[in-house]
Amino acid sequence: MLEVALRHDWPGFSLDVGFRAPAAGVTALFGPSGCGKSTILAAVAGLLRPDAGRIALGDAVLFDHGGRRMVPAERRRCGMVFQDARLFPHLSVSGNLRYGLRRAPRGTTGPGFDEVVSLLGIEALLARRPAALSGGEKQRVALGRALLSRPAMLLMDEPLAALDAPRKAEVLPFLARLRQELSIPLLYVTHALEEVDQLADSLVLLAGGRVLASGAVEALAARTDLPMLAGRRDAGALLPCTVLAHDPARQLTRLGFPGGTLSVPLAPAPVGSTQRLRLRARDVAVATEEPRGLSVQNVLPVVLEALEPGAAGEAMLRLRAGPSLLLARVTLDSAHRLSLRPGQPLWALVKSVALAPRGPGA
Numbered sequence: 161m162l163e164v165a166l167r168h169d170w171p172g173f174s175l176d177v178g179f180r181a182p183a184a185g186v187t188a189l190f191g192p193s194g195c196g197k198s199t200i201l202a203a204v205a206g207l208l209r210p211d212a213g214r215i216a217l218g219d220a221v222l223f224d225h226g227g228r229r230m231v232p233a234e235r236r237r238c239g240m241v242f243q244d245a246r247l248f249p250h251l252s253v254s255g256n257l258r259y260g261l262r263r264a265p266r267g268t269t270g271p272g273f274d275e276v277v278s279l280l281g282i283e284a285l286l287a288r289r290p291a292a293l294s295g296g297e298k299q300r301v302a303l304g305r306a307l308l309s310r311p312a313m314l315l316m317d318e319p320l321a322a323l324d325a326p327r328k329a330e331v332l333p334f335l336a337r338l339r340q341e342l343s344i345p346l347l348y349v350t351h352a353l354e355e356v357d358q359l360a361d362s363l364v365l366l367a368g369g370r371v372l373a374s375g376a377v378e379a380l381a382a383r384t385d386l387p388m389l390a391g392r393r394d395a396g397a398l399l400p401c402t403v404l405a406h407d408p409a410r411q412l413t414r415l416g417f418p419g420g421t422l423s424v425p426l427a428p429a430p431v432g433s434t435q436r437l438r439l440r441a442r443d444v445a446v447a448t449e450e451p452r453g454l455s456v457q458n459v460l461p462v463v464l465e466a467l468e469p470g471a472a473g474e475a476m477l478r479l480r481a482g483p484s485l486l487l488a489r490v491t492l493d494s495a496h497r498l499s500l501r502p503g504q505p506l507w508a509l510v511k512s513v514a515l516a517p518r519g520p521g522a
């Protein structure tokens with residue numbers, strides 16, 4: 161567990177935050193530009209001495225204002241990956257990776273050179289110089305170098321922000337694999353919610369130097385009171401799903417989630433693997449009776465837990481499907497016409513859904 165409590169003032173900006181990141185898995189720091197994400201990362205890395213607070217990784221106290229403790233950056237064992245890969249231009253890929261390995265403290269264990277090279281799929285690049293790599297390849301090498309230094313935690317500051325969409329799509333699966341393979345905390349700064357959906361296990365939502373909310377990403381995704389999440393057009397629930405079966409003839413994949421099953425367009429994920437699905441509120445409609453003769457693939461029995469105000473003229477419905485919570489966006493007119501009220505059994509109609517490309521263990 162990484163525990164962070166920090167206060168720091170810059171001229172015209174005050175940061176006052178507290179959160180916990182699980183001992184393994186990705187914790188995303190998410191929020192608009194200037195909300196303090198990079199300042200938090202710098203304080204955790206030991207590159208900034210905060211005005212007050214305490215930072216601890218497990219039993220190791222890295223910073224304690226009260227106890228006058230400030231472990232220097234080089235002894236914190238933080239692997240860092242930035243927006244730009246910051247590789248040494250005069251060294252080959254192999255040389256850059258070996259630099260990471262040389263920084264690993266004596267007596268620490270972790271993945272070896274060959275293991276990291278194969279994990280990141282960079283075998284063919286080893287002899288090249290950084291100038292001859294694409295942006296996505298550079299980022300994979302930067303990740304490899306950080307991993308080989310055997311970090312106690314990985315800090316990533318918008319590692320995909322400088323990449324175009326195809327390069328992002330290339331690097332994301334590697335990040336997902338890292339998340340699975342490593343048993344250290346990964347702090348991941350981003351302002352891209354797609355990355356949060358695909359990678360994060362927990363989320364710290366920041367605005368103006370304060371924590372608006374923090375916790376498991378599925379739980380936060382279903383909250384409608386968080387303007388940054390609920391205000392967007394694709395607000396919705398994140399469901400942990402298992403691939404149950406593929407039906408190539410009908411071009412469908414069947415997914416199970418706690419509380420039901422869903423059919424989605426045929427996905428390449430192997431049967432038995434787990435995937436995370438964002439079920440957008442705008443893709444869910446409701447009926448008071450079981451509908452028949454519909455083109456929609458998915459009709460799920462649910463119970464209306466609550467109606468909450470949505471955008472102008474709209475209501476957000478919180479629907480319970482077993483232990484899972486779904487969101488549906490309907491017009492206020494429909495809510496009145498159907499006399500919707502909490503506790504009412506309904507049918508949720510799910511039109512189109514897309515799987516977030518995320519590796520096993522979602």
Ligand SMILES: Nc1ncnc2c1ncn2[C@@H]1O[C@H](COP(=O)(O)OP(=O)(O)OP(=O)(O)O)[C@@H](O)[C@H]1O
Binds near residue numbers: 171173191194195197
């Ligand atoms: N070295 C500094 N000196 C003075 N002010 C700073 C310094 N570093 C950051 N700030 C200010 O602190 C605030 C938070 O900055 P920070 O870089 O932590 O935000 P961020 O959420 O990472 O932003 P972005 O997403 O744009 O990178 C900003 O108002 C910024 O101008």
